[in-house]
Amino acid sequence: MTDTKIDRERWSASSRQSYIYQCAGESYADIHYECGKCQSAAVFSAEEQKRAFELKKNYIWQRRRLCPACNAMLWRLRTRERACQSRWCSERKVLARDEGFMREWLGILEAIPPFAPQFRNGMPETLTRLLQRLASAGAGRR
Ligand SMILES: [Zn+2]
Structure with missing residues (x-):
């Protein structure tokens, strides 16, 4: 059996300051949600939560908004x-x-917001x- 038992002492400092620190249950439970991009059903499993909150030290109220496929795409x-951005920083005059480069970058920039509305x-x-x-x-040269 996989371990889904809550060990709150392994949470991050800010998670331990949350009220949930005092009243969390014995173990994590799967959280079912709908992907914010493609609306498919997804699960933030109890095992994934244990890993996220106790190993990666994510904040205890952090939730997922995207399904795994959309998250990978994002x-x-x-x-x-980021690759376009760093090329731009080093060779802006040429680019x-x-x-072609600018159209490609613009296409990427326009593709991100549906996955991450806060991206700006x-x-x-x-x-x-x-x-x-x-x-x-x-046109002027012609
Ligand atoms: Zn999705």
Whole structure:
């Protein structure tokens, strides 16, 4: 049998300050939820909760919003987004004239919010402006 017994002494300091520290039950119980992106049914299992709160020291009230598939997709998008961001930091002058790069980054930036509504930075506006400028500069040369 897998261990789902609550060992609250292993919780993070902030979790131990929560009122639940005083009144948590004997063991974790599966939490059923609906994915915020694709609406499929998902489970934050008791075993996963023990790992999250006692080993990874996540805050005790932290819940999942996405199903595993959507969460993996979000993780991939964020990895690609960070790669674009760091390329941009090191070769901004060149990339500001690279339509392909800017369109790809813009596509990634637009794909993230449905998975993570709180995701926000000023890059989509900047990229859109640069792409427009690039298009009109190209038209002017003709
Ligand atoms: Zn989903």
